[in-house]
Amino acid sequence: MRFETLAVHAGHRPDPATGAVTPPIHLSTTFERAPDGTFPSGYVYGRDANPNRRSLEESLAALEGGAAAAAFASGMAATSAVFQALEPGDHVIVPDDSYYITRKLLQEVFARWRLEHTAVDLTDLAAVERAVRPATRLIWVETPSNPLIRITDIAAIVALARRAGARVACDNTWATPMLTRPLELGADLVMHSTTKYLGGHSDVLSGALVTLTDDELFHRIRTVQIAGGAVAAPFDCWLLLRGIRSLPYRMQAHCQHAAAVAQFLALHPAVARVHYPGLASHRGHPIAVRQMKAFGGMLSFEVRGERAEALAVAARLELVTRATSLGGPETLIEHRASVEGAHTRAPESLLRMSVGLEHPDDVIADLAQALEGA
Secondary structure: OOHHHHHHHOOOOOOOOOOOOOOOOOOOOEOOOOOOOOOOOOOOEOOOOOHHHHHHHHHHHHHHOOOEEEEEOOHHHHHHHHHHOOOOOOEEEEEOOOOHHHHHHHHHOHHHHOOEEEEEOOOOHHHHHHHOOOOEEEEEEEOOOOOOOOOOOHHHHHHHHHHHOOEEEEEOOOOHHHHOOHHHHOOOEEEEOOOOOOOOOOOOOOEEEEEOOOOHHHHHHHHHHHHHOOEOOHHHHHHHHHHHOOHHHHHHHHHHHHHHHHHHHHOOOOEEEEEOOOOOOOOOHHHHHHHOOOOOOEEEEEEOOOHHHHHHHHHHOOOOEEOOOOOOOOOEEEEHHHHHOOOOOOOOOEEEEEOOOOOHHHHHHHHHHHHOOO
16 A cells, blocks of 8 residues: 555554444553453553554554554653663664754663763764674664754665664654655664654654564563553554544645745855755755655754854744744744753754744745844
């Protein structure tokens, strides 16, 4: 089936009890045993499994082309589960511009568990190869990256990892399986903050992991999910399944609108640089053309000036909302350096945008008036 058909049907089936086309929300935390002590429904306790969560995991596995999926309470819970499934003394390579909470997690939590990591520019394959150690077990890819929108060659990283005996996990939140298919490029795991484009409405917090093979590593991840209890709630799973059904058409609009905004910004005299892989001037454009079906709804740009000038542009916006997150129907903007704090890698002049579903001309008009005083 085509992706659009999978988005509508994977994990969905009429309710066998009522025939309802839209599935019910199963809020029960516990399930009845049969007289002989068995569980004929296959469900025991809400932390172990839930009908809504099982449907969502089936949908996610189908969308990414994986063998299985695990749904979590947030994207960072999913990320944590991958690191928890490794062993003390293992070594992880991560992008030097990865999501700042991923770096914080490794530095402040997993370092105490003796999980070591090295941050490098994953677009520099020679640098990645130099970072490999005998204990390297995982290379964590984030493409496009946050907030500099770097594009990593997933297939090349996979080839390097295979030579080192390591696995590859890819944060595919920004691209979604609609645009990039990391498992088809050889990655072992895909992570999503499903809060973002998969949910699509800025109203659900959740995350997920999809595995290429249902192997020992994924069994350990599943143990972390169930025993640790950071599972996606039934209503959240229901909301995600609802959001996924419109994902293909929402992503088409996000991509088209972001491309129009990026082209406008690239020509504006008050803008020093635009980070968007759909622009031919972007360093990662050739790789993006090869491994992405479209270029996404995220961009960042640097105004001429420093922190004060960037904040002033954001303050003058009237339609665009100043807020963290991405992937919802509304266009959002934020000054990333002030969000990330003292250890940020984001330039002080940089603003990150999640381009939404409004008419792009209206978003561009708002940007134009905000940039007039820059």
